[in-house]
Amino acid sequence: MYTPENPLIVQSDSTLLLEVQNPRFSDARMALSAFAHLEKSPEYIHSYRITPLSLWNAASLGVTAEDIHTSIAEYSKYPVPENVLAEIQEQIDRFGKIVLLKRDDQLRLTSENPELLHRLIKNPLVSKYDIRRDDDGTVLVPDLLRGVIKQSFIKLGYPIYDQAGYVPGEDYPMAFRSTTMDGTPFHLRAYQEEAVAAFLGRKDLPGGSGLAVLPCGAGKTIIGLKAMTELGKKTLILVSNITAARQWKREILNRTTLTEDEIGEYSGETKEILPITIATYQILTHRKSKKASFLHFDIFNQENWGLIIYDEVHLLPAPVFKYTSEIQARRRLGLTATLIREDGRESDVFALIGPKKYDVPWKDLEKEGWIAAARCIEIRVDLDESVRGEYLSMAPRQQIRTAYENKRKIAITQELLAKHKGRKILILGLYIAQVEEIGRLVGAPVIQGSTPNEERDRLYEEFRHGKISVLVLSKVGNMAIDLPDASVAIQVSGTFGSRQEEAQRLGRILRPTESQEPALFYSIVTRDSKELDFAMNRQLFLAEQGYPYEIHYG
Structure with missing residues (x-):
């Protein structure tokens, strides 16, 4: 129950402050991830926010308001503001207030609170569609409007609980193998x-x-x-x-x-x-x-x-x-x-x-050995002297690109390649000119948007089988590619602090390798530039997954 030794402070604006250096931090972080979104993650205090969407997702998994209240009380230093507890109850209750079901071969919206339902269908976001009240108080919805009505109601703050079921679809029997084509025994985790x-x-x-x-x-x-x-x-x-x-x-x-x-x-x-x-x-x-x-x-x-x-x-x-x-x-x-x-x-x-x-949680799978342990290292470098004098007078967009394409990053990349020689390494960038120059200077093949699919497949296959150990990838490296032995990633530029991209790029190196060495995720960032602000945003995703973020200087 509430005690000053606990790591969590719940504030009346629905933000949650979590102490990193507390023995109960990991357990509390796990509990909060079920119903709150991580917003900021500096060194000592992480901040979360409880939002309607985070609560509706929790409700969809069967989490109750009482479950959330119990979790918060378990880790909180101080009594939780009453308005926060009330809002949790309100939003959890909203999931399921409006139900979509199929009866008499027709889609119908129904609610235990008919007055609420009928107020909602009068809203312009909903009333513009071809729906109508039936004599029994339900609302008839044409099949093709099933999706847009759900979109409209969620915008009004009342997510529809869709219990209308599904068309069976055409049967096509198939089975899972217990042994793969190469004779390896296989079962699901x-x-x-x-x-x-x-x-x-x-x-x-x-x-x-x-x-x-x-x-x-x-x-x-x-x-x-x-x-x-x-x-x-x-x-x-x-x-x-x-x-x-x-x-x-x-x-x-x-x-x-x-x-x-x-x-x-x-x-x-x-x-x-x-x-x-x-x-x-x-x-x-x-x-x-x-x-x-x-x-x-x-x-x-x-x-x-x-x-x-x-x-x-x-x-x-x-x-x-x-x-x-x-x-x-x-x-x-x-x-x-x-x-x-x-x-x-x-x-x-x-x-x-x-x-x-x-x-x-990613860290749970890491502990069980299903994904590799990873170290995330940001290397900060000064802007190359050839452009340092002009940088502050550049337009903002030009400043961003200049920082991303900082020539000093190439030398750092070469040092990292030498340091990790023998491991499978991916170099990841945003700008085509930059990745092509790095590929030429380090003697590694480059895959970018215009690379023919046959050429991509050949290079990926050679990487998988050890014929090449370094690949340079543009944004195509963010997509789903299966490179199971890649264990080092060097990020030289990215999409303006995209947390989504950070997830994809880190994921490229998380498959466990035979050596059991930790995966290494390097980001090379220009100091005193807008790129550093973007890098701070990317750290949010890594911190949310529980990865420590090291800062080095090149």
């Missing part, structure tokens, strides 16, 4: 089984749509495959790029009874619709002009899919949300390493793909 069970649901927590949030290297693809085999339905898998599509295909062939002629690729290179179809976000969002229609969205309704899997949900392009809103009768599984979206559309992910069904 306990947390993967738990994630699949959470998605499929149970009587008190129905499943069928939602997110599994696990770090890169934790086997999110395996979770998707297990869900496929458990349901035994035709499946559409949406991925970030062709490389990811082909990785999924390899995994499907390796771990299930499906054969090559049952798996189709739908991309810029191939247009196959088969019982299991893997499509890229790029082809789905392709159109001839900004005003033209999207040419390939028919794929969503072309087959009687029983499951749609969204890989890398945090990268889901905005146009896909529109069509996702129209296929709410299909089961939907989202896989992601982070709920953070740079466009702020987390509530749309919640409404349209589903709430967070399963989450496991």
Whole structure:
């Protein structure tokens, strides 16, 4: 109960202050992650905020207001402000106040508080749609409006609890192998089984749509495959790029009874619709002009899919949300390493793909040996003398690019390559000219957006098999790529402090290697520049996952 020795202070504005140097810090951090968002993480005090979305996600996992009150009381120094406890109760209660169900073959909104429901449907965000009250007090919703109504209600602060169920989809039996194609025995890890069970649901927590949030290297693809085999339905898998599509295909062939002629690729290179179809976000969002229609969205309704899997949900392009809103009768599984979206559309992910069904802290998987231990090291360097005199008179955008492309970073990169010779190393950057120059100077191949897919696949394969030990990657390195032996990453530039990008890049090196050496994640940052501000923002993600962040000077 409340005692000054505890690490937590709860403030009346719903911010939570957590002492890092407290013996109970780790346990408290774990408890808070279930219902609060980390906002700031300097050395000694981390600050969290309780938000409606964080509470609705907690409620979707069966967490009650009483559970949260108990957790807060367990770690708090002082009595918790009454208004905070009241707001927790209010928001947790809102999840489920409005229920969507199917009765008499029609979608209906219902509530134990009919007056609240009828006030909400009069709001302009909702009343513009073709919905109407029925004689029994429920609200009739056309099937195609299932998604947009959920989006509208969440904007009003009342997330709809969707219990309308799903169309069965066409049966397509398949099974998981207990032995992979190369003869290696295989079984799911306990947390993967738990994630699949959470998605499929149970009587008190129905499943069928939602997110599994696990770090890169934790086997999110395996979770998707297990869900496929458990349901035994035709499946559409949406991925970030062709490389990811082909990785999924390899995994499907390796771990299930499906054969090559049952798996189709739908991309810029191939247009196959088969019982299991893997499509890229790029082809789905392709159109001839900004005003033209999207040419390939028919794929969503072309087959009687029983499951749609969204890989890398945090990268889901905005146009896909529109069509996702129209296929709410299909089961939907989202896989992601982070709920953070740079466009702020987390509530749309919640409404349209589903709430967070399963989450496991990165550090827990590290302790169990499923992902590698990691050291995160920021190396701060002075601006190169050739531009230092002009820097302060540059326009802000030019200052940012100059700091990112600081020539001094190349020497530091070369030193790190020499220091870690013999390990598999990724060099990650944003600007094409920069990554190409580094590739030329260190004698390493470069993969960027214009690199042909066949060339990318060849280089990734050579890296996997040890023919090359260093790869230089532009933003394509943020996408889903399977490089299991990479254990050192050197980040020379990034997307303006993107926490989402930091998650992806760190994830590239978290698969455990035979040597059991800790993974090393270096960020080279220019001192006295805007880049340093961006670097502080990226640290938030690492701190949220429990990684210490070292500062060195080059």
